[in-house]
Amino acid sequence: AALSERTCREWFQRFKKGDYEVEDRHGGGREKIFEDAELEALLDQDAFQTQEELAESLQVTQQAVSKRLKAMGMIQKQGNWVPYNLKPRDVERRFFACEQLLQRHNRKRFLHRIVTGDEKWLHYDNPKRRKLWEKPGHASTSTAKPNNHDAKVMLCIWWDQLGVIYYELLKPSETITGDRYRTQLMRLSRALKEKRPQYEERHDKVILQYDNARPHVEKVVKNYLETLKWEILPHPPYSPDVAPSAYYLFRSMEHGLANEHFSSYEE
Numbered sequence: 101a102a103l104s105e106r107t108c109r110e111w112f113q114r115f116k117k118g119d120y121e122v123e124d125r126h127g128g129g130r131e132k133i134f135e136d137a138e139l140e141a142l143l144d145q146d147a148f149q150t151q152e153e154l155a156e157s158l159q160v161t162q163q164a165v166s167k168r169l170k171a172m173g174m175i176q177k178q179g180n181w182v183p184y185n186l187k188p189r190d191v192e193r194r195f196f197a198c199e200q201l202l203q204r205h206n207r208k209r210f211l212h213r214i215v216t217g218d219e220k221w222l223h224y225d226n227p228k229r230r231k232l233w234e235k236p237g238h239a240s241t242s243t244a245k246p247n248n249h250d251a252k253v254m255l256c257i258w259w260d261q262l263g264v265i266y267y268e269l270l271k272p273s274e275t276i277t278g279d280r281y282r283t284q285l286m287r288l289s290r291a292l293k294e295k296r297p298q299y300e301e302r303h304d305k306v307i308l309q310y311d312n313a314r315p316h317v318e319k320v321v322k323n324y325l326e327t328l329k330w331e332i333l334p335h336p337p338y339s340p341d342v343a344p345s346a347y348y349l350f351r352s353m354e355h356g357l358a359n360e361h362f363s364s365y366e367e
Contacts, residue, residue, distance in 0.1 A: 110161055113152055134158050139168055190338050197336035214333065215265065215292070216309040217258040218345035219276055220353070222269075224251040224362040258288050259349060266291040278318030285324060309333040311343055 142149065142157055151169070155162045186194070205211065254275060257267040266288045274280075292299055292306065299306055308330045310316050325332065336342065 106163060110163070113162060117156075134160060134164075134168075136168065136172060139165070139172070143174075186338060190336075194336040194339050194342065197334055197339075198342070200334070210307060212261055213305070213307045214309050214344075215258055215260045215288075215306050216344045217256070217288070218310065218343055218350070219313070220255045220257070220345070220350050221252045222255050222357070256284060257345070257349070258291075259345075260296070262296070265295055276313070276315045278315045278320045281315045281318070282320050282324050285321070285328070289328060306330045307333050309335065309343065311335055311339070312337055 138158060139154065142154055149157075151162045151165045155165045158165065251272070253272055254270040255267065256270065256276065258265045266284075268284060268287075270276075306328075308325070309332075312335055315321070
Protein backbone atom coordinates (compact mmCIF):
# COMPACT_ATOMS: atom_id res chain seq x y z
CA ALA A 101 0.00 0.00 0.00
CA ALA A 102 1.11 3.57 -0.66
CA LEU A 103 2.36 5.66 2.24
CA SER A 104 0.02 8.34 3.56
CA GLU A 105 0.91 11.99 3.07
CA ARG A 106 1.19 12.40 6.85
CA THR A 107 3.77 9.59 7.08
CA CYS A 108 5.75 11.02 4.16
CA ARG A 109 5.86 14.44 5.78
CA GLU A 110 6.96 12.98 9.11
CA TRP A 111 9.72 10.92 7.50
CA PHE A 112 10.85 13.91 5.46
CA GLN A 113 11.30 15.97 8.64
CA ARG A 114 13.26 13.11 10.25
CA PHE A 115 15.49 12.70 7.19
CA LYS A 116 16.30 16.43 7.19
CA LYS A 117 17.63 16.01 10.73
CA GLY A 118 19.71 12.97 9.81
CA ASP A 119 17.31 10.42 11.32
CA TYR A 120 16.80 7.73 8.68
CA GLU A 121 14.79 5.34 10.87
CA VAL A 122 11.46 4.57 9.15
CA GLU A 123 9.92 2.41 11.87
CA ASP A 124 7.04 3.76 13.92
CA ARG A 125 8.78 5.77 16.60
CA HIS A 126 6.09 5.25 19.21
CA GLY A 127 5.26 1.58 18.60
CA GLY A 128 1.85 0.05 18.02
CA GLY A 129 0.67 3.16 16.20
CA ARG A 130 -0.18 4.86 19.51
CA GLU A 131 0.74 8.50 19.89
CA LYS A 132 2.62 9.46 23.02
CA ILE A 133 0.39 11.41 25.41
CA PHE A 134 1.63 14.75 26.71
CA GLU A 135 0.03 17.47 28.80
CA ASP A 136 -0.71 21.05 27.78
CA ALA A 137 1.45 22.17 30.68
CA GLU A 138 4.49 20.53 29.07
CA LEU A 139 3.89 22.37 25.81
CA GLU A 140 3.19 25.65 27.58
CA ALA A 141 6.42 25.32 29.56
CA LEU A 142 8.41 24.92 26.34
CA LEU A 143 6.71 27.97 24.83
CA ASP A 144 7.41 29.98 27.98
CA GLN A 145 11.09 29.14 27.56
CA ASP A 146 11.14 30.10 23.87
CA ALA A 147 7.97 31.12 22.01
CA PHE A 148 9.89 31.22 18.72
CA GLN A 149 10.30 27.44 18.48
CA THR A 150 8.94 25.71 15.39
CA GLN A 151 6.47 22.85 15.58
CA GLU A 152 9.25 20.46 14.61
CA GLU A 153 11.46 21.69 17.47
CA LEU A 154 8.59 21.36 19.94
CA ALA A 155 7.82 17.87 18.69
CA GLU A 156 11.43 16.81 19.11
CA SER A 157 11.52 18.10 22.69
CA LEU A 158 8.28 16.31 23.56
CA GLN A 159 9.22 13.20 21.55
CA VAL A 160 5.97 13.27 19.61
CA THR A 161 5.05 13.96 16.01
CA GLN A 162 4.74 17.41 14.52
CA GLN A 163 1.09 16.65 13.76
CA ALA A 164 0.39 16.00 17.45
CA VAL A 165 1.94 19.34 18.40
CA SER A 166 -0.02 21.10 15.65
CA LYS A 167 -3.33 19.68 16.90
CA ARG A 168 -2.59 20.57 20.50
CA LEU A 169 -1.54 24.13 19.61
CA LYS A 170 -4.77 24.56 17.66
CA ALA A 171 -6.81 23.22 20.58
CA MET A 172 -5.03 25.67 22.89
CA GLY A 173 -5.93 28.55 20.56
CA MET A 174 -2.30 29.35 19.76
CA ILE A 175 -1.31 31.02 16.48
CA GLN A 176 2.02 32.07 14.98
CA LYS A 177 2.95 35.73 14.67
CA GLN A 178 6.04 37.41 13.34
CA GLY A 179 7.46 40.37 15.21
CA ASN A 180 8.25 43.65 13.51
CA TRP A 181 11.55 45.49 13.44
CA VAL A 182 11.18 49.08 14.67
CA PRO A 183 13.85 51.82 14.84
CA TYR A 184 13.56 51.92 18.62
CA ASN A 185 10.87 51.85 21.29
CA LEU A 186 8.81 55.04 21.10
CA LYS A 187 8.14 57.27 24.09
CA PRO A 188 4.49 58.13 24.93
CA ARG A 189 4.74 61.63 23.44
CA ASP A 190 6.11 60.18 20.19
CA VAL A 191 3.19 57.75 20.05
CA GLU A 192 0.75 60.66 20.48
CA ARG A 193 2.40 62.63 17.67
CA ARG A 194 2.29 59.61 15.41
CA PHE A 195 -1.39 59.00 16.15
CA PHE A 196 -2.32 62.65 15.55
CA ALA A 197 -0.46 62.84 12.21
CA CYS A 198 -2.01 59.60 10.97
CA GLU A 199 -5.48 60.67 12.08
CA GLN A 200 -5.15 63.97 10.20
CA LEU A 201 -4.13 62.19 7.02
CA LEU A 202 -7.02 59.76 7.30
CA GLN A 203 -9.51 62.61 7.74
CA ARG A 204 -8.06 64.37 4.70
CA HIS A 205 -8.38 61.22 2.62
CA ASN A 206 -12.01 60.82 3.68
CA ARG A 207 -12.72 64.39 2.51
CA LYS A 208 -10.97 64.00 -0.84
CA ARG A 209 -8.98 61.00 -1.98
CA PHE A 210 -5.35 61.79 -2.71
CA LEU A 211 -3.38 58.54 -2.45
CA HIS A 212 -3.03 58.35 -6.25
CA ARG A 213 -0.97 61.56 -6.15
CA ILE A 214 1.61 60.33 -3.64
CA VAL A 215 5.17 59.62 -4.70
CA THR A 216 6.96 58.06 -1.75
CA GLY A 217 10.72 57.88 -1.42
CA ASP A 218 12.90 56.08 1.05
CA GLU A 219 16.27 54.49 1.63
CA LYS A 220 17.05 50.98 2.77
CA TRP A 221 20.26 49.23 3.66
CA LEU A 222 20.59 45.99 1.69
CA HIS A 223 22.76 43.60 3.65
CA TYR A 224 24.97 40.97 2.12
CA ASP A 225 23.79 38.59 4.86
CA ASN A 226 20.01 38.37 5.43
CA PRO A 227 18.99 36.12 8.35
CA LYS A 228 15.33 35.19 8.49
CA ARG A 229 13.22 36.39 11.41
CA ARG A 230 11.40 33.67 13.35
CA LYS A 231 7.73 33.55 14.25
CA LEU A 232 6.48 33.03 17.79
CA TRP A 233 3.41 31.34 19.26
CA GLU A 234 0.81 33.53 20.98
CA LYS A 235 -2.88 33.68 21.78
CA PRO A 236 -5.11 35.46 19.22
CA GLY A 237 -5.59 39.15 19.95
CA HIS A 238 -2.11 39.63 21.40
CA ALA A 239 0.04 42.15 19.57
CA SER A 240 3.10 40.72 17.85
CA THR A 241 6.44 41.41 19.45
CA SER A 242 8.41 44.47 18.28
CA THR A 243 12.17 44.17 18.43
CA ALA A 244 14.66 47.01 18.07
CA LYS A 245 16.88 46.60 15.07
CA PRO A 246 20.34 45.25 15.85
CA ASN A 247 23.28 47.52 15.24
CA ASN A 248 24.46 45.90 12.04
CA HIS A 249 28.02 46.58 10.92
CA ASP A 250 28.22 43.89 8.25
CA ALA A 251 28.69 44.59 4.55
CA LYS A 252 25.79 46.49 3.04
CA VAL A 253 24.78 48.93 0.30
CA MET A 254 22.07 51.57 0.28
CA LEU A 255 19.04 51.45 -2.00
CA CYS A 256 17.31 54.77 -2.73
CA ILE A 257 13.90 54.31 -4.35
CA TRP A 258 10.80 56.34 -5.29
CA TRP A 259 7.48 54.80 -6.28
CA ASP A 260 3.74 55.40 -6.52
CA GLN A 261 0.63 53.25 -6.83
CA LEU A 262 1.60 52.32 -10.40
CA GLY A 263 5.06 51.06 -9.50
CA VAL A 264 8.70 52.11 -9.24
CA ILE A 265 9.54 55.45 -10.81
CA TYR A 266 13.26 55.81 -10.06
CA TYR A 267 15.93 54.12 -7.93
CA GLU A 268 19.65 54.18 -7.26
CA LEU A 269 21.89 51.59 -5.62
CA LEU A 270 24.74 53.47 -3.99
CA LYS A 271 28.23 52.08 -3.92
CA PRO A 272 29.50 50.69 -0.59
CA SER A 273 31.49 53.85 0.18
CA GLU A 274 28.55 56.18 -0.54
CA THR A 275 25.73 57.39 1.68
CA ILE A 276 23.00 60.02 1.59
CA THR A 277 23.80 63.73 2.04
CA GLY A 278 21.71 66.82 1.41
CA ASP A 279 23.51 67.54 -1.87
CA ARG A 280 23.17 63.96 -3.06
CA TYR A 281 19.48 63.89 -2.17
CA ARG A 282 18.90 67.13 -4.10
CA THR A 283 20.57 65.58 -7.15
CA GLN A 284 18.41 62.49 -6.79
CA LEU A 285 15.26 64.65 -6.69
CA MET A 286 16.35 66.25 -9.95
CA ARG A 287 16.61 62.81 -11.53
CA LEU A 288 13.27 61.84 -10.00
CA SER A 289 11.64 64.93 -11.54
CA ARG A 290 12.94 63.93 -14.98
CA ALA A 291 11.78 60.34 -14.48
CA LEU A 292 8.30 61.54 -13.51
CA LYS A 293 8.01 63.54 -16.73
CA GLU A 294 8.97 60.46 -18.75
CA LYS A 295 7.03 57.77 -16.85
CA ARG A 296 4.11 59.72 -15.36
CA PRO A 297 3.13 62.43 -17.87
CA GLN A 298 -0.33 62.56 -16.26
CA TYR A 299 1.09 64.72 -13.47
CA GLU A 300 1.76 67.46 -16.02
CA GLU A 301 -1.65 67.03 -17.62
CA ARG A 302 -3.83 67.52 -14.53
CA HIS A 303 -4.19 70.15 -11.86
CA ASP A 304 -3.43 67.77 -8.99
CA LYS A 305 0.33 67.95 -8.54
CA VAL A 306 2.75 65.50 -6.98
CA ILE A 307 2.57 64.88 -3.24
CA LEU A 308 6.02 63.82 -2.08
CA GLN A 309 6.20 61.59 0.98
CA TYR A 310 9.45 60.92 2.82
CA ASP A 311 10.62 60.65 6.42
CA ASN A 312 12.41 63.27 8.49
CA ALA A 313 15.96 61.98 8.04
CA ARG A 314 18.47 64.83 8.22
CA PRO A 315 19.51 64.83 4.53
CA HIS A 316 15.83 65.12 3.52
CA VAL A 317 15.29 68.36 5.44
CA GLU A 318 18.52 70.21 4.71
CA LYS A 319 18.22 73.71 3.27
CA VAL A 320 19.46 72.80 -0.22
CA VAL A 321 16.72 70.18 -0.44
CA LYS A 322 13.98 72.51 0.80
CA ASN A 323 15.01 75.21 -1.63
CA TYR A 324 14.91 72.84 -4.58
CA LEU A 325 11.52 71.40 -3.59
CA GLU A 326 10.12 74.94 -3.57
CA THR A 327 11.08 75.30 -7.24
CA LEU A 328 9.25 72.06 -8.07
CA LYS A 329 6.09 73.26 -6.29
CA TRP A 330 5.42 69.75 -4.99
CA GLU A 331 3.36 69.29 -1.87
CA ILE A 332 5.18 67.62 1.03
CA LEU A 333 3.10 65.11 2.96
CA PRO A 334 3.35 65.55 6.76
CA HIS A 335 5.19 62.71 8.46
CA PRO A 336 5.27 62.02 12.24
CA PRO A 337 8.73 62.24 13.84
CA TYR A 338 10.68 59.07 14.65
CA SER A 339 8.33 57.05 12.46
CA PRO A 340 10.15 55.72 9.39
CA ASP A 341 8.40 52.38 9.96
CA VAL A 342 4.94 53.84 9.11
CA ALA A 343 6.10 55.11 5.73
CA PRO A 344 4.50 53.13 2.85
CA SER A 345 7.89 51.74 1.82
CA ALA A 346 8.42 50.20 5.25
CA TYR A 347 5.19 48.24 5.51
CA TYR A 348 4.67 47.50 1.81
CA LEU A 349 7.65 47.64 -0.54
CA PHE A 350 10.48 46.88 1.89
CA ARG A 351 8.53 44.13 3.63
CA SER A 352 8.09 42.34 0.31
CA MET A 353 11.79 42.81 -0.40
CA GLU A 354 12.72 41.34 2.98
CA HIS A 355 10.66 38.23 2.25
CA GLY A 356 12.39 37.89 -1.10
CA LEU A 357 15.88 38.37 0.39
CA ALA A 358 15.35 36.18 3.48
CA ASN A 359 18.27 33.75 3.92
CA GLU A 360 20.02 35.22 0.85
CA HIS A 361 23.77 35.77 1.12
CA PHE A 362 25.84 37.96 -1.21
CA SER A 363 29.59 38.24 -1.41
CA SER A 364 30.02 41.35 -3.58
CA TYR A 365 28.36 44.58 -4.74
CA GLU A 366 27.98 43.19 -8.25
CA GLU A 367 25.80 40.31 -7.01
